[in-house]
Amino acid sequence: MDSQPQEPATVTEPDRAPQSAAVPFQPPAARAAGPRARRAREEGTVELKKLNAFYGSNHAVKDLDLHFAADKVTAIIGPSGCGKSTMVRCINRMHEEIASARAEGEVLLDGLDLYDERIDIVAVRRAVGMVFQKPNPFPTMSVFDNVVAGLRLTGAARGEIDDRGREALVAAGLWDEVKERLRAPGVGLSGGQQQRLCIARALAVEPEVLLMDEPCSALDPVATLKIEELIGELKQRVTIVIVTHNMQQAARVADTTVFMLDGQLVEVGPTEKLFTTPDDDRTEQYVTGKFG
Amino acid sequence: MAETRTQYQEELENLEVSALGGLDLVNAALQRTLEAVEHQDVELAQLVVADDDRIDGRYLEVHQALITLLATQSPVATDLRLISALLHVLKNVERMGDQCVNICKLIPLTGNEPPADSEMVELILTMGKQARSLIGQAKRAFGDRDVEMAQDLVRQDDTVDDLNRECFRLALEIGDDADRREWAMTMLLAARAIERIADNAVDIGEQVAFVVTGLFREFEDASHPA
Numbered sequence: 001m002d003s004q005p006q007e008p009a010t011v012t013e014p015d016r017a018p019q020s021a022a023v024p025f026q027p028p029a030a031r032a033a034g035p036r037a038r039r040a041r042e043e044g045t046v047e048l049k050k051l052n053a054f055y056g057s058n059h060a061v062k063d064l065d066l067h068f069a070a071d072k073v074t075a076i077i078g079p080s081g082c083g084k085s086t087m088v089r090c091i092n093r094m095h096e097e098i099a100s101a102r103a104e105g106e107v108l109l110d111g112l113d114l115y116d117e118r119i120d121i122v123a124v125r126r127a128v129g130m131v132f133q134k135p136n137p138f139p140t141m142s143v144f145d146n147v148v149a150g151l152r153l154t155g156a157a158r159g160e161i162d163d164r165g166r167e168a169l170v171a172a173g174l175w176d177e178v179k180e181r182l183r184a185p186g187v188g189l190s191g192g193q194q195q196r197l198c199i200a201r202a203l204a205v206e207p208e209v210l211l212m213d214e215p216c217s218a219l220d221p222v223a224t225l226k227i228e229e230l231i232g233e234l235k236q237r238v239t240i241v242i243v244t245h246n247m248q249q250a251a252r253v254a255d256t257t258v259f260m261l262d263g264q265l266v267e268v269g270p271t272e273k274l275f276t277t278p279d280d281d282r283t284e285q286y287v288t289g290k291f292g
Numbered sequence: 293m294a295e296t297r298t299q300y301q302e303e304l305e306n307l308e309v310s311a312l313g314g315l316d317l318v319n320a321a322l323q324r325t326l327e328a329v330e331h332q333d334v335e336l337a338q339l340v341v342a343d344d345d346r347i348d349g350r351y352l353e354v355h356q357a358l359i360t361l362l363a364t365q366s367p368v369a370t371d372l373r374l375i376s377a378l379l380h381v382l383k384n385v386e387r388m389g390d391q392c393v394n395i396c397k398l399i400p401l402t403g404n405e406p407p408a409d410s411e412m413v414e415l416i417l418t419m420g421k422q423a424r425s426l427i428g429q430a431k432r433a434f435g436d437r438d439v440e441m442a443q444d445l446v447r448q449d450d451t452v453d454d455l456n457r458e459c460f461r462l463a464l465e466i467g468d469d470a471d472r473r474e475w476a477m478t479m480l481l482a483a484r485a486i487e488r489i490a491d492n493a494v495d496i497g498e499q500v501a502f503v504v505t506g507l508f509r510e511f512e513d514a515s516h517p518a
Contacts, residue, residue, distance in 0.1 A: 247366075247368065248366050251368070275368040275369060275372075276368070276369060276372060276373065276506055277369065277373075277505075277506030277507075278369055283369075284369050284370060287368045287369050288297075288367065288368060288369050288370060288371045289297040289300070289365075290297060290301065
């Protein structure tokens with residue numbers, strides 16, 4: 001595929017040099033060869049520094065320091081209301097879309113603060129894709145149009161759109177199932193296929209990071225398994241952060257697992273360790289299901 | 293957070309009690325075995341052999357229940373380590389029971405009035421008592437999650453090993469009489485079985501350390517002695 005340089009992130013202040021602000025959103029050399037090419041190892045590293053998130057006076061995320069390594073899957077677990085989804089939504093600045101919600105602290109993507117006032121939020125959301133609990137294909141669009149909807153907004157040429165749309169469907173493991181009905185409505189697919197369609201849509205704009213907020217909670221076991229296998233394949237090209245209530249899913253798909261409680265980080269470590277010999281007694285109590 | 297999965301926790305606790313209760317069955321079997329050795333009691337030996345079905349039954353029952361828990365409850369962390377350890381304990385219980393059976397099957401082979409060497413019989417009985425002590429201590433260490441007590445099993449096992457070597461020395465020195473030599477060789481097999489029972493108790497001790505620390509390591513490595 002002929003890869004075109006992506007549109008650089010724009011800055012809102014004219015005195016800021018565009019090149020420096022656009023660094024995290026430029027396609028790395030490794031990806032210039034095509035979306036399936038492996039990314040440079042450090043590309044897509046996310047770091048949270050003293051992240052706090054609020055809903056009005058409700059302090060939902062408290063002083064969170066976390067590092068999400070590139071090419072890894074990180075699972076976020078914790079009881080309902082512990083701040084998992086809020087934290088994840090802070091990474092692509094979705095949190096601030098809610099009235100009275102605000103975030104403080106730093107979210108760094110490859111060292112660049114996504115909360116810098118000069119950063120273009122659209123560019124942030126392109127670099128940090130998100131898949132939600134329920135599949136949400138655009139109801140009036142075809143399968144293919146759904147996939148390339150974000151891409152079209154970038155002003156990419158038609159040939160490139162076709163190539164990258166196909167690549168995204170292949171990457172999402174959906175191509176063989178939909179290649180004969182690309183013009184059919186996206187909502188006509190099964191639930192699992194719709195979720196993979198949403199993943200393809202997120203991948204089409206070649207994000208550095210893919211956030212998944214309980215992506216399988218509305219799916220049957222077979223569709224869930226396909227998504228989990230897909231996550232294992234996608235981590236080669238994108239940093240994945242997955243929020244899940246299913247601890248077995250976290251154990252199956254994640255390299256690193258984070259346990260949160262009451263908006264705070266309790267424990268983070270290799271998934272194998274967290275599920276066999278956790279250090280913190282609260283983690284032990286939670287993962288063994290003694291409390292929830 | 294609210295307390296959850298109480299039924300599952302209760303079931304796991306009951307299974308631990310049942311698995312460790314297998315050690316009580318083994319201890320009783322070993323006591324009868326030693327009595328049978330001491331008194332050349334063939335009938336008691338046959339009773340031990342028949343009673344091994346109870347130990348095997350305990351193994352099958354608890355093993356199946358643990359597998360069901362694994363399949364249905366997806367245990368992790370301490371629960372997972374405990375279930376893994378209990379599966380090992382069960383295997384050791386079953387093997388210790390089989391060793392008692394092995395000894396009891398030897399007793400009829402020695403005849404009604406064997407040319408027994410009292411010193412060697414005494415050694416075997418001492419070994420057996422020591423092995424019973426190890427079994428009891430292994431059970432307590434597991435129940436109390438007491439790693440120190442578990443590690444102390446090695447010290448007691450060394451005593452059993454020394455007694456086993458002493459038996460071997462006595463067998464070598466038992467003289468030229470063919471019947472006495474045959475009897476001594478048979479008793480060496482009994483001593484060896486008791487020595488293995490003590491080893492099984494140490495294996496259980498290693499599982500105690502695994503449950504507590506999450507790390508498995510042999511207390512003593514036979515292939516790389518300290």
